[in-house]
Structure formats: structure tokens, C-alpha cells
Amino acid sequence: MSSDATTAQEALTFTDLGLSPKVLSAVTDAGYTKPTPIQAGAIPHALLGKDVLGIAQTGTGKTASFVLPMLTRLEKGRARARMPRTLILEPTRELAAQVEENFIKYGKNHKLNIALLIGGVSFDEQDKKLERGADVLIATPGRLLDHRERGKLLLNGVEILVIDEADRMLDMGFIPDIERICEMIPFTRQTLFFSATMPPEITKLTEKFLHAPVRVEVSKAASTATSITQRLVKSGSKPWDKRETLRNLIKAEDSDLKNAIIFCNRKVEVSELFRSLLKHDFDAGALHGDMDQRARMQMLANFRDGKLRYLVASDVAARGLDIPDVSHVFNYDVPIHAEDYVHRIGRTGRAGRSGKSFTIATRSDTKYVDAIEKLIGTKIEWHDGDLSTVTESEGEDSPRRGRGTPRRAGRKDEDRKGRGERKKERHARHGEDEMPETAREEQPVAxxxxxxxxxxxxxxxxxxxxxxxxxxxxxxxxxxxxxxxxxxxxxxxxxxxxxxxxxxxxxxxxxxxxxxx
DNA sequence: AAAAAAG
The missing domain is CATH 1.10.225 (NK-Lysin)
Structure with a gap:
């Protein structure tokens, strides 16, 4: 590591960073004048062709810190067929698409071929873009390797490689893929590497693939802790109890609530809750990884545009997604891993705004709540009394739920069952009048x-x-x-x-x- | 107890 980039950021504007006029004009048009700390720290070095190790959370302006210098550097030269000039690796499809949007926004004065290689969509269009010669290639690892194996892609013309959200890639088991990809690209390239945290595996990776990087570290967005009001909300543990708790909460918050992301731990829960909210006339969408890719994109776009007020989501939406104006985050489930809590509630209170987060907790969640409080270093206040006052509704064996009704089946179970059997189960459930309305809304993810x-x-x-x-x-x-x-x-x-x-x-x-x- | 990503 050569030097820490510590600059008098207060005085800096984008014009001081060495970006090209085309890029500057697009930045101005987008309404920005002052770079964020990560941008001020990384851009000058990236423009000089140095490797950069950026340690920064999402929401710190990290994306522009590589997009802007890349655009400037791309002004010289042209792409050749099947030989992209730059490659950006992202852990999820939505993040990859978001980066593409950034290139479109800031590259509006450039004539660039941008190719987005992500799973869940057809190869044809992606092939065409590669064939045309991509200046910018944005990809998730799986689809990228797929294209390469089919011989549609040569990586030895890549001049700039960006690895984004490296620690998340690690969590997702992508590191072997990342190593493979890095080895396909000539070492004369420039590498820009970003991670929110630096666990040992990531440090090792940077030692292997970065050459004398400039380290730019940005302290955690100080706003996170201060601008988000956090509350715990007690609830009975049955799904219908939790759904009712959520609905009441949403209604009580109505006047403050512009829009909200509602996080569930599992995809089936996302589906169930989504359907339940629709049934109760909430303006909701859903987002999880088993959904059709077009639906994923459209849901996100509609939520961003304000056509949907609520987005029920899995942790696919927990990190990195840039939705500027989310007023509320609800955790329908307490996240099992405490770090996920931080990422989830970080979807609100962004860009200096204030936000509210509510986490629905049941008796069995106590230890996860404890872990979260330990991680964030504070006790979270209860919204309306703690769990000692909660009344649990009847258990699964009770007459209320009915005989033989299976507990909520996981996806594997669903897959093992034949269609007929699933249908039988649904009929059985529908026959139970005394069961709460909302408890019946079970529906396979597909x-x-x-x-x-x-x-x-x-x-x-x-x-x-x-x-x-x-x-x-x-x-x-x-x-x-x-x-x-x-x-x-x-x-x-x-x-x-x-x-x-x-x-x-x-x-x-x-x-x-x-x-x- | 999960999710994500290649089908």
C-alpha cells in the first residue's frame, strides 16, 4: 500500500479531480458539484492508472468513484469484437444493472458500447453486444464464465478490472470464480477493488491481484446510526400473527410513511407476505432470487419510481441497492446474521435523510436480537412493550390449525411432493373455517x-x-x-x-x- | 433456520 489519500475534501469540487470535460458535463447535469470522500480519494489515482483498494460501504458514492475515471480513460481507444476493454464484477444482478445505469447516466456524452452479462435473461442480446465490441462489460460471475466457456468472450483485452463488493462476493462463495477471472486478464491491467470490510481472505486476494494499490478508506457513513430511528416490535410467532402485526404497524405509520422495504428471511416468506399484502389492498411488490428476472427488474423499477409503495424482499435487496428515498424499513423477520440487520436498515436514512426501521420480534428471536444489539453496541427500544406482554396464539397441533396440516414446507419439500399432493394440502387448509384468513395464503414461490x-x-x-x-x-x-x-x-x-x-x-x-x- | 449466482 503506498499512501493514504487524505485530502482537504471540503475545498474540492469535481473539476479539481482531473476528469474529462465530457464526464464533468454529465456530472454537472446530474446535479453534483462536490465529490464524496471516496470519490475525492480514489478518482485522481484511478485516472493515473494506479490500482485502488477502496474500503467503503455502499451509499458512500463508491460506484461513481470508479465509473467516472473509467469513462475518462475510455475516451482513448476503441473496443474490438469479443474483446471488452473493461470489466466490472458485481455480486448480484440488480447491482450489475445499477452500475450499468450509472454508466449510461455519466456516459451520456460518450459513444460507448455497454454490455450487461447477468443470468436469468437470454444469451442472444448479450452475444450481440459482445460481438459489437464492448467498451464496458458489467457482469455477475456465473454468466460471465458461461459466456467465456462458450467461446464468445476473450478477456485478454481488458484494460481496467473492477471488483465491487468483494466481501459480499466472499459471503456468496464467489472467490474461486473471481480468482479464475482475475487470472484470465493480463496483469498489465489496472485493478480497482472495493470492499466494505477487509476479512483475511479478502486481504489475501488483494495481495495476490493488486499491484501497489492506493488504499482509500472511508469511515462508515456516520449517518447510519444517527439518522435511523430503530424500534423492536413484539409479535406472536405464527405467520398470521406476524402479518397482522405488520399491517397494524404500517397503518399506524401511514402519515410518515412514504415507502418501505419489508425484509423476510426466506423466499417463501417473501411470496406469502407479498400475496397477503395484496389481499389486504396494500400497494406491494416483491423481490427475491427465484423470481423471473424481468419481474425482478420491473418490481425494482416500479418501487423506485413510486408506483409501488411497499417492496417485500429477501436479502437480495439488503445491500448496495440505491433507492434514495426509502422512508421505512420493516424487518418482518429478525435477520439471523447480525450484519444483515445493519445492511437492511441502511436502505433507509440515506443521503442525509431520516428514516425509520421496525423489527418484528417473537419469543424465539431473542438470541438474534441480542446478537444485533451487541453488534451495533446499543439496545434497541421496544415500540409498544416488550415480549413479556405478548400473547401467543395456538400452536400448530391445535384445532385452530387443523389436523394433519403440515407445517410450512420449505422449497425442497415442495419440490419433492407431487402436484396432486400439494393440491390436496391446499384443499385441506381451505376447509378450515376457524383458521384466520391470512393463514391460508400459502402459495409456492413459482x-x-x-x-x-x-x-x-x-x-x-x-x-x-x-x-x-x-x-x-x-x-x-x-x-x-x-x-x-x-x-x-x-x-x-x-x-x-x-x-x-x-x-x-x-x-x-x-x-x-x-x-x- | 437463508440468500445469492449458471443452467
């Missing part, structure tokens, strides 16, 4: 993803209609429906027809229709 996807399609059709400004909606609708829809079972088609009733510009009506299903 089906919810399917619903999500149909919503996405409707949304797409709607924007298409808006764009054309057509007078004849019915005709448009007919045209907009794909062949696949006609192949759907009648019940689904019916839903879709229902859903298009009252297709207005003001109200996303399709949501309420889905809720009636």
Missing part, C-alpha cells in the same frame, strides 16, 4: 413469481398504450397479449381479462385485481 410476471407484462402493455396514446384500448390489449398468454389455463386468462378492466393511468388497477385472486 406461482407467485408467475403472478409477478403477469403483472409486469400488464405494466409493459400499459406503458405501451400510454406511449401510443391510443384511443382504442381493447384492441391494443388484444395485440399486446403474447402467444404464451393464450396457452395459459383458462383461469389465468380470466384473471388477466379482469385485470385489464379499469386500466387507467392514475391507479395501477392490476394490483387490486390480482389481490382478488
Amino acid at each position: 406461482e407467485v413469481a408467475d403472478i409477478a410476471e403477469r403483472r409486469v407484462r400488464k405494466d409493459a402493455i400499459r406503458s405501451e398504450n400510454d406511449r401510443k396514446g391510443s384511443a382504442n384500448r381493447n384492441e391494443q390489449r388484444g395485440n399486446g397479449r403474447s402467444q404464451r398468454d393464450h396457452n395459459r389455463p383458462a383461469r389465468h386468462r380470466q384473471e388477466e381479462d379482469d385485470a385489464t378492466v379499469g386500466f387507467g393511468d392514475d391507479v395501477p388497477a392490476f394490483m387490486r385485481i390480482v389481490a382478488k385472486v
Whole structure:
């Protein structure tokens, strides 16, 4: 490590950093004048072609700290077919897409070919972009290696390599892939390496793949602790109890609540809660890794644009996602790993705003709550009395839940069961009148993803209609429906027809229709 | 007890 980049950041503006006029003009147009500490520290060195080790959390302006100097450096030279000039590795598809957006935003004065290589979407378009010659290649590791193995991609022309969120890659078991990829790229490259923390494995990686890096360390966004109000909320431990707790909480917060991310620990819970909220007329979307990629993208976009007020999500959304104005974070489940708590609540209180987080806790969560409090170094206040006052509803063996009703099945269980058996179980559950309404809303992940996807399609059709400004909606609708829809079972088609009733510009009506299903 | 990523 050569030097710590300590500069008088107060005095700095973007014009002092050595960026090209094209980049500066895009930065100005985006409304920024003053670089963040990580930007001020990293950009001058990155522009000189040095390796950079950036230690910074998300939300510190880290992305621009590599995007801006890369754009400046890319102005010289051209990309050749199948030989990208730069490569950015990201741990999740959403983060990769977010980086692409940054390149589009700040690269608007450049003529750049940007290729996004992520899983869950078709190869064709990605192949075409590679063939054309990519100046910027943004990828998740799996899909990148897939392209390489198919011979569509040569990495020996890469001039700049960015490894982002390295510690998260480690958590996700990507390090062997990262090492493989690093070894495919000539060592004459420049490497920009970012991590929020520096566990020993990551330090080893930097020693192996970075050459005399400039270390830029940014203290944790001091705002996190101060601008987020944190509360614990007691709840009975049954799913219907927790859902009711959540609904009451949301309603009580209504006047303060602009929008909220609601985190669950598991994908099935995301699906269940999502459906439940729709049923109760909440303006909700869902996001987890088993959903169709288009649905994932659309849900996130709609939440960002304010078309959805609530986003029920797994930890895929816990880190790094840049959604500027989230007023509330609800933890429907206490995260099992304390660090995840910090990442989750960090989705609110961003950019100097204040935020609120509520964590629903049951008796069995005590030890996880303790671990969180230990990690953050403070006790979290209870919102409305602690768990000693909570009343648990009946257990699973009780008549309330009914005989033989299986406990919530994990995905593996679901997969092992035949269709018929699952159907039988659903029928059994529906026969139980005394069971709370919300307790019945169980639905395999795939089906919810399917619903999500149909919503996405409707949304797409709607924007298409808006764009054309057509007078004849019915005709448009007919045209907009794909062949696949006609192949759907009648019940689904019916839903879709229902859903298009009252297709207005003001109200996303399709949501309420889905809720009636 | 989970999630993420290549199918």
C-alpha cells in the first residue's frame, strides 16, 4: 500500500479531480458539484492508472468513484469484437444493472458500447453486444464464465478490472470464480477493488491481484446510526400473527410513511407476505432470487419510481441497492446474521435523510436480537412493550390449525411432493373455517413469481398504450397479449381479462385485481 | 433456520 489519500475534501469540487470535460458535463447535469470522500480519494489515482483498494460501504458514492475515471480513460481507444476493454464484477444482478445505469447516466456524452452479462435473461442480446465490441462489460460471475466457456468472450483485452463488493462476493462463495477471472486478464491491467470490510481472505486476494494499490478508506457513513430511528416490535410467532402485526404497524405509520422495504428471511416468506399484502389492498411488490428476472427488474423499477409503495424482499435487496428515498424499513423477520440487520436498515436514512426501521420480534428471536444489539453496541427500544406482554396464539397441533396440516414446507419439500399432493394440502387448509384468513395464503414461490410476471407484462402493455396514446384500448390489449398468454389455463386468462378492466393511468388497477385472486 | 449466482 503506498499512501493514504487524505485530502482537504471540503475545498474540492469535481473539476479539481482531473476528469474529462465530457464526464464533468454529465456530472454537472446530474446535479453534483462536490465529490464524496471516496470519490475525492480514489478518482485522481484511478485516472493515473494506479490500482485502488477502496474500503467503503455502499451509499458512500463508491460506484461513481470508479465509473467516472473509467469513462475518462475510455475516451482513448476503441473496443474490438469479443474483446471488452473493461470489466466490472458485481455480486448480484440488480447491482450489475445499477452500475450499468450509472454508466449510461455519466456516459451520456460518450459513444460507448455497454454490455450487461447477468443470468436469468437470454444469451442472444448479450452475444450481440459482445460481438459489437464492448467498451464496458458489467457482469455477475456465473454468466460471465458461461459466456467465456462458450467461446464468445476473450478477456485478454481488458484494460481496467473492477471488483465491487468483494466481501459480499466472499459471503456468496464467489472467490474461486473471481480468482479464475482475475487470472484470465493480463496483469498489465489496472485493478480497482472495493470492499466494505477487509476479512483475511479478502486481504489475501488483494495481495495476490493488486499491484501497489492506493488504499482509500472511508469511515462508515456516520449517518447510519444517527439518522435511523430503530424500534423492536413484539409479535406472536405464527405467520398470521406476524402479518397482522405488520399491517397494524404500517397503518399506524401511514402519515410518515412514504415507502418501505419489508425484509423476510426466506423466499417463501417473501411470496406469502407479498400475496397477503395484496389481499389486504396494500400497494406491494416483491423481490427475491427465484423470481423471473424481468419481474425482478420491473418490481425494482416500479418501487423506485413510486408506483409501488411497499417492496417485500429477501436479502437480495439488503445491500448496495440505491433507492434514495426509502422512508421505512420493516424487518418482518429478525435477520439471523447480525450484519444483515445493519445492511437492511441502511436502505433507509440515506443521503442525509431520516428514516425509520421496525423489527418484528417473537419469543424465539431473542438470541438474534441480542446478537444485533451487541453488534451495533446499543439496545434497541421496544415500540409498544416488550415480549413479556405478548400473547401467543395456538400452536400448530391445535384445532385452530387443523389436523394433519403440515407445517410450512420449505422449497425442497415442495419440490419433492407431487402436484396432486400439494393440491390436496391446499384443499385441506381451505376447509378450515376457524383458521384466520391470512393463514391460508400459502402459495409456492413459482406461482407467485408467475403472478409477478403477469403483472409486469400488464405494466409493459400499459406503458405501451400510454406511449401510443391510443384511443382504442381493447384492441391494443388484444395485440399486446403474447402467444404464451393464450396457452395459459383458462383461469389465468380470466384473471388477466379482469385485470385489464379499469386500466387507467392514475391507479395501477392490476394490483387490486390480482389481490382478488 | 437463508440468500445469492449458471443452467
